[in-house]
Every structure is written in C-alpha cells, then in structure tokens.
Amino acid sequence: MYFKNNKFFIEKIESLKIVKKYGTPTYCYSLNKLKKNIENFQSSFKSINPLICFSVKSNNNLQILKEIKRSGMGADVVSKGEMIQALKAGISPNKIVFSGVGKNTEELKFAIEKKILLINAESKSEIIEIERLARLKKSIVNIGLRLNPNIDARTLKKISTGKHEDKFGLTEINFLNVLNNFKDSKFLNIKCLSVHIGSQITDYKPYSKMINVLDDMINKSNHVFDYIDLGGGMGVQYKKKTKSFNYKKYNSIIENFLKKHKVKIIFEPGRSIIANSAVLLTQIIYIKNTNKKSFVILDAAMNDLMRPALYGSYHGVIPLLKNNKKNKKIHDFVGPICETTDKFLSIKGFQNLKEKDFIAISDVGAYGMSLSSNYNLRPKPVEVMVDKKSTKIILRRQKLLNII
Numbered sequence: 459m460y461f462k463n464n465k466f467f468i469e470k471i472e473s474l475k476i477v478k479k480y481g482t483p484t485y486c487y488s489l490n491k492l493k494k495n496i497e498n499f500q501s502s503f504k505s506i507n508p509l510i511c512f513s514v515k516s517n518n519n520l521q522i523l524k525e526i527k528r529s530g531m532g533a534d535v536v537s538k539g540e541m542i543q544a545l546k547a548g549i550s551p552n553k554i555v556f557s558g559v560g561k562n563t564e565e566l567k568f569a570i571e572k573k574i575l576l577i578n579a580e581s582k583s584e585i586i587e588i589e590r591l592a593r594l595k596k597s598i599v600n601i602g603l604r605l606n607p608n609i610d611a612r613t614l615k616k617i618s619t620g621k622h623e624d625k626f627g628l629t630e631i632n633f634l635n636v637l638n639n640f641k642d643s644k645f646l647n648i649k650c651l652s653v654h655i656g657s658q659i660t661d662y663k664p665y666s667k668m669i670n671v672l673d674d675m676i677n678k679s680n681h682v683f684d685y686i687d688l689g690g691g692m693g694v695q696y697k698k699k700t701k702s703f704n705y706k707k708y709n710s711i712i713e714n715f716l717k718k719h720k721v722k723i724i725f726e727p728g729r730s731i732i733a734n735s736a737v738l739l740t741q742i743i744y745i746k747n748t749n750k751k752s753f754v755i756l757d758a759a760m761n762d763l764m765r766p767a768l769y770g771s772y773h774g775v776i777p778l779l780k781n782n783k784k785n786k787k788i789h790d791f792v793g794p795i796c797e798t799t800d801k802f803l804s805i806k807g808f809q810n811l812k813e814k815d816f817i818a819i820s821d822v823g824a825y826g827m828s829l830s831s832n833y834n835l836r837p838k839p840v841e842v843m844v845d846k847k848s849t850k851i852i853l854r855r856q857k858l859l860n861i862i
C-alpha cells in the first residue's frame with residue numbers, strides 16, 4: 459500500500475476505483491501483503507520447525523482461511539463456529555487446536571468427534587467434562603493444559619491474558635494438581651503445555667520470562683509433553699514509532715529451550731499475520747467545525763471497527779487523495795453511532811478535507827471485521843481482496859433485509 463501521484467494504491471489498484479466499485483465502508487485486503495506476512499513468520503521460525511496455527515478469532519473470512527490452509531498453517535479456534543469455518547476452509551483436524559475458558563459440552567463433543575489435534579483446557583471443571591465425554595465415546599482425547607504463568611506482557615491492560623488477575627489458564631499450583639490427578643486417565647492424553655500471555659506484545663522480554671517459567675514448570679511437573687504451545691501475541695506497528703518485534707531474538711530463545719526439551723512447538727499468531735494486510739475504506743459524510751475541533755463524520759463506525767472504542771487502540775488515518783494543504787485544527791474522526799466512544803482517532807493537524815472525500819483507516823485486518831456487529835442495526839461492510847490488478851469480493855455486504 460503506497461502513494462503514487464498523491465493517490466493511495468493497494469497493490470496495483472487505485473483505491474478510489476475500489477470505493478467507486480464497491481461503495482463504503484469496505485474492508486480491503488492485499489493478498490500479497492498477507493502472503494508476505496505468512497512467509498516472514500514461517501521463515502523467522504524455520505530452524506525450530508513449529509506448527510503454526512492461525513488464530514481464527516482475529517479474522518474468520520473463509521477465503522482468508524483458505525489462503526492460510528494453502529500456506530500449510532493450521533488453526534487456533536475458540537468456538538464451534540470457528541472450528542466449522544476452519545474445517546470448511548480445508549484445514550485438517552490434526553492442525554486444529556481449541557482454546558478458551560468456557561467451551562461448552564456441545565463444543566467439546568464436536569471437537570472430540572472431529573479428532574482435532576488438541577483441546578487446550580483451562581480449568582479442572584473443563585477437564586472433568588472432557589474426560590466424561592471421552593469416556594462416553596470410549597475414545598482417548600488429546601488435551602493441552604493452559605498455564606497462567608503470571609507474567610506481565612506489558613501490553614494494553616485489556617488485552618493482557620497471562621497474569622493471575624486475568625481469567626485465563628491454570629495457576630502453577632492448580633496446573634500441577636490437575637496434571638497429577640489426570641495423567642493416568644484412560645481417556646485423556648495430556649500432550650501439551652500451552653500458554654498465551656496477551657496480544658500486541660512488541661518486546662521479546664515477556665516471552666523470554668514466559669519461556670523460563672515453562673522450563674521451570676516442565677522440570678517440576680516431571681511429565682513428558684509432546685507439544686509446547688506458545689500462543690500468539692506478537693505485535694505489529696500500528697504507529698511508525700513502535701519498534702518492530704524481534705523475531706530473531708525470540709527464535710533463538712526458543713532454540714535454547716529446545717536444547718533442553720525435545721518437544722514440538724506450536725504458535726497461534728493472529729494479529730502478526732493479518733493486521734497490516736487490510737484497510738477500512740470510508741467516506742466523509744459531514745464535517746462539523748467548532749471553535750476547537752473539526753469533527754470528521756465518517757460512514758464507518760464502531761460497529762464496523764470496534765478496537766478503538768473497545769480498547770482505546772490506535773489506527774492511523776490516510777486520505778485516498780493527498781493534497782498537501784494543511785489544516786491545523788484538532789481532527790476527530792468519528793462514526794455516526796450514538797456513543798461518545800464511536801471515535802477512531804483524534805489528531806492535531808491533518809490535510810484539508812471536504813465532505814464526500816474518502817479516507818482509509820489502517821491496519822484493520824486483525825480483530826476488525828471479526829469484531830464487527832450490527833449495533834444500531836447497521837449492516838456489516840463488504841470485504842474485498844486485491845490481488846495485483848484484480849479485486850474480488852470475499853464477503854458480501856450485509857443487506858438490511860437480512861438483519862431486520
């Protein structure tokens with residue numbers, strides 16, 4: 459994605475052509491960017507030969523999952539719906555892991571029937587339930603135990619998952635208890651130790667601590683795990699000044715860990731694979747000026763992209779046509795929804811804007827469309843994939859007819 463003659467391009471297509479063809483708001487992905495991200499991730503960890511399971515909750519578009527499958531990756535799912543979607547995309551059950559603190563009986567039954575690689579359990583009650591179902595079906599179920607390593611991922615508080623105050627995983631004591639109680643079960647095979655300490659982590663140090671805790675835990679547990687599932691969480695550069703994640707360093711830490719433990723590593727990346735492959739194209743409906751501010755009212759809203767309203771997260775804003783004329787006012791880019799948090803960005807100074815101009819909101823591929831809703835009875839946007847000179851719809855725009 460780049461500017462040429464002041465026009466914003468996605469691969470070889472001028473973005474203004476895309477909004478003319480598909481309207482707004484529109485999620486627009488670059489296939490090339492997605493492929494590059496996958497390649498980068500795979501090559502960063504080539505030396506440890508991991509199983510990489512794409513986190514479907516970050517983006518559940520079927521065409522994108524088919525691309526994930528083509529690349530050889532598996533899937534990390536958190537619901538029956540996501541499991542069905544991953545299977546529909548052709549991802550093999552033996553590359554699917556199932557995470558989440560509240561998997562219900564129906565979801566667990568389905569996972570057992572499909573013989574997925576691992577159910578990563580997060581509480582004693584859940585393990586009792588899995589064992590009960592396995593006994594009923596007279597089958598042996600492969601499970602992982604998710605450890606809460608009590609580590610501060612130093613990310614946004616609302617997307618931290620690895621501290622004792624967070625609801626996820628088993629504390630060290632509970633982990634060891636559960637392991638002792640169930641390691642001889644005839645119906646459960648405890649194959650994996652899993653962790654996931656949070657999201658948008660840009661520093662390798664929390665991971666380094668996490669690996670130390672795992673090392674410790676394996677030694678204490680005296681159990682042979684086939685897999686260590688390290689979760690996802692690698693951060694991306696929503697802002698230019700954010701330093702990029704040091705994959706080399708993380709890989710070498712894991713290499714050292716593998717010298718001590720002969721296990722297969724699993725990753726569950728979402729954001730790092732898909733976030734920067736998409737923009738949300740939107741049109742300015744009105745501009746409302748006050749003494750202090752210029753409210754730029756867009757046709758995209760928090761129902762289309764909830765991250766800023768939900769976590770206060772940052773997404774850049776890009777004009778589809780650059781004009782190099784400055785307006786020094788504070789600009790609030792907002793949506794039409796009746797909530798004060800329906801605001802994408804507030805920045806001091808932007809280029810001159812007019813009503814009906816078009817804007818791109820950047821890096822929306824992860825937790826963008828997958829978090830969208832019909833709040834205010836607004837239909838969800840269309841998703842479009844750009845591949846060099848061509849565009850195609852990968853999910854149709856919802857019709858009012860179908861939501862009313």
Ligand SMILES: *Cc1c(COP(=O)(O)O)cnc(C)c1O
Nearest residue numbers: 513557657690691726727728729
């Ligand atoms: C959300 C989630 C992920 C993916 O996190 P990213 O930050 O998108 O890489 C991986 N594993 C689990 C268990 C998750 O809940």
